[in-house]
Amino acid sequence: MRAADACPGVLRPHRAEDGAMVRLRLPGGRVPARTLRRLSDLAAAYGNGVLQLTSRAGLQLRGLPDPLPPAFVDAVTATGLLPSPTHERVRNIVASPLTGLHGGRADVSGLTRDLDLALIAEPALAELPGRFLFVLDDGRGDVLDLRLDLGYRATGPEGGQLLVGGPDLGLPVTAGEVVPTLVGLALAFAAARTDTGAWHVRELPAWVASLDLVPVPVPAAPVTGPAGTPLGAVGGAASVAVPLAMLTGPQVAAVEHAVGDGAVVITPWRGLVLPGAAGSLPALAEAGLVTDDEGAWAQLSACVGAPACARGRIDTTALASALVGRGTQLPRTHLSGCERRCGAPTGHHVDLVAPTLAEAVHAVGGR
Missing domain, CATH: 3.30.70 (Alpha-Beta Plaits)
Known part of the structure; x- marks a missing residue:
């Protein structure tokens, strides 16, 4: 058995070096602009004043008091972003960001809403690991490399392939079957993981093999910029x-x-x-x-680093600013304060792990 799942939420914050940190799930990444402003106001009033975007299209607020003031929790709840206290950490649904706006073979925004409601309606799914990820791809293939547990790739408005454990195994489904099938598989996974503590579908190969899945043709890689969605x-x-x-x-x-x-x-x-x-x-x-897409900041990402993280050995923010300030062209680069490489992109990139400032600037930006 592995250690208990410590993935944070609002009702179960993470205690970092810079104070408490909370994470908000936003299915499909969608949030009203007025709600974003309200969260920004809360970050200024209680935390470090910024909203941190996550690799699952969510938000984090950092530098908060520990323990969290009840007024802060009440204010976040009032935004409507915590529709289920029991399910707040399992609403991890990533969808193609441009779906319904531009391109794609189908609009999966409705499926995103329906899946979120269906997850909340199943009490047993409150026990899913906080790292368990649902992915809904509208056919363009932009989110298929996000290490999904369960997902769907549309091949048209009427249906596509349900995906299990990755983009290459699944089942054909109609659009109307997507949500109930995903929920059914999530319930089956929740039952299958009971004796193992598995966090992801790929950790239960025997269970995956029992589903009689078929190979799914992997689409050609979409044309994107370094920031995923073209800028x-x-x-x-x-x-x-x-x-x-x-x-x-x-x-x-x-x-x-x-x-x-x-x-x-x-x-x-x-x-x-x-x-x-x-x-x-x-x-x-x-x-x-x-x-x-050609700008230096578009090429650069980093973990939170020191002093906010106890594991961080460098100030990644200062290092990133130094690299951008040199004015030289950067390759796709990720800066990590320790060997965990938190937040590293899934695609090809230069990986700098806890070097000194001078070494990193030399390695990436030249003399």
């Missing part, structure tokens, strides 16, 4: 990256101004898609958001 104007939307995934108050204000009462889509590559906001790209860039 700039995409089908009328504004697609931007957030430097080091740290969204500041002024940036949130610019985002809200760009979309008004609309919603924002957080991407699993720690960026934002703002529907209908392509005309606001200059103002978003002025606020410090990245609108160009």
